[in-house]
Amino acid sequence: MRLVEAIFDSSPVGIVIVPNNDLSKAIINDSFINIIGYTREEYLSIGWNGLTHPNDQIHEEEAYALMQKRGDNHFNLEKRIIRKDGSVVWIGEYMGIIPSPKSTNGEFVRLLMIRNIENRKVLEKELDESARSRSAILQNLPGLAYRCLYDENWTMEFVSAGAKDLTGYDADELLGNKIISFNNVILKKYRKFLRDEWDKVVKAKGVMQAEYEITAKDGTIKWVYERGIPIYDHLGNVVALEGIITDITKSKKLEKQLQYFHDFNHKLNLPNRELLANKIQSKLDVKNTKGTLFLVNLKDTQQLYRTHGYQYVELLTASLVNKLKTLETSQRALYYAEEDIYVYYSKHRMSATEINDLFRDIKNVIGRTIFREQIRCNVGVNHLSRTSILAESCLIRARIASENLQDETKLFNLNIYDDAMDKMVQREENLKKELIDLSFSKGYGNLRLVFQPIIDFNTGKICSFEALARYKSNKYGPVGPLEFIPIVEKNRIIVAFGKKIIDLAIIFIKRLMAAGIKNIPVAVNISALQLLDSDFTDDLLLRIESAGIPASLLAIEVTESIFSTNYSQLNAALSELNDYGIVTAIDDFGTGFSSLSRIEKLNFDTIKMDRTFIEPLNRETLKYSTVPEVINICKKFEINSLAEGIETKEQYDLLKELGCQYGQGYYMSRPLEEEDAFHYVLENR
């Protein structure tokens, strides 16, 4: 009895024992009182039914009725009760009607046991809700959500309604491989790939992502994107795979189009430079340096636009490309590198014979067109090598080879990039770095000027200087202006670099002035790019002004060839300088494009006849020379004539007789270091 009492008192189950339906005799334990929240007396007056939540009363009645109907003596029910404080709790109820063991006249005991199941109910409700929202998401997902076995069929255990849209099969038809296994929906060529991917992911416990194609029920092929994860049991075995598969057919199509536009020159239907560079780069990245770039440079084609028009050139280009395409083989394909430049890329290293054969074949297929149009076809070949690191520099090397002409007169040229060219490129690269550094640092570094006297034929005395730039490279020693000026121009630093030269010339002018020499101008060579710079004139005037020298002491020379482009703009710049009293000369006259008839349209003071005209000049050749004619035209238009490159007494005398006004050349003086130039003036004025 004591044991029963102990259980009765300390059990978390609320217990009420009512003998013979006489509630006043009820035995109630503390747990019961705790669960219902009323005192014993209150409970006795309310009764069990009075506690039941109104909505659950019907359930209790039904359960009771069912018990009686079945002839049972107990029932179980989950219901809500309302506690004294008004709160609602879920309880699990056991109600039993147990015949009294000693009774002979139908006496019985009513046993009521309850336990608080509120927590469990809350949890259940939450679970219900999350299951509901999950299924709502899955069923409305644009795509197919699945749970499948990690087996050879990818046997589906769950398939969302989106299956219909994606595959054409109802979810039912895919479940358990009923009509078709998902493996068979996947396009054959992707099946192994997908299995490998999953195997990897299962091992790595990662996320599987893949793009592949499927065959829908109606036979259409679709691109899909799948993302899924393996589900493991507590032992780490895969029990299923779960994920979603969506339709990406549309974006794939777009992607393909974009890729095409990205990788192809659609006008010529040739793969382009990016594609080629990527191809080479991925090879170089794995240290594979087999392969040859055979670059065909048809650069002059551009010039035909002016004479023949756009359409003509487009058609011509297309026809040339089609002919070049016929020389493609399984080993080499043709790419479009840039305007008028095409590249055969051979996967293996081309032998000398192969190179010569291809060169000959090219001559055969496009020779007639090249000859008819007078386009030049320059081939540059670059073999990939251990020094190749960037695909882009391999292409540039092939191009450099194509531009390194030995014979300017030939229409077809072949050049192979070699060590000598490599050295040249290296040299230019290093000089470029030095010159850029110099241009953007203070001072003049290794830059200086030398000064070559210009003589007045009338007096035989010096009348001006030409300043010539000299540079001493840290790495290569003295470098001539014919080498470093083009590098400076090419790298767009001539404006900054040119200002240093002007300042150096001004320093010399000031030195002369300080010595009382105020009638010897110094001429500086100016590049077209400087003259085209909109700030050039203002900047020049500012420098002249702040140095406190007269504008007439600083002269400038521009080479004639610059007038072949931007003619009017350059000419306008010249006139402006003229207006400010700066003396201007056209340098290297006769080598550029101006005909004598254009002289009068150019705004300048002096013509400097190029030394290629003076060099062959002597008494015998005089009758074939154009020099006398140029001198006469200068007289007619009142332009100063100057002869460059006078090396002999004969030339000097002849030019003087012809009435040339000024002369410059080694015969009178070589270009002089500043110190020597300074003394030269003192002695020869």
Ligand code: C2E
């Ligand atoms: P340029 O302006 O026609 O300069 C004349 C060139 O002929 C100079 O070569 C000079 O040394 C050379 N020369 C002078 N007299 C004779 C002679 O009797 N015989 C021979 N064979 N040559 C003679 P340099 O100094 O090598 O300059 C070459 C070119 O570099 C210049 O031709 C000019 O176009 C350019 N240059 C020189 N300095 C500068 C500069 O400061 N700025 C720019 N933009 N270009 C410059």
Ligand code: MG
């Ligand atoms: Mg000059």
Ligand code: MG
């Ligand atoms: Mg010259």
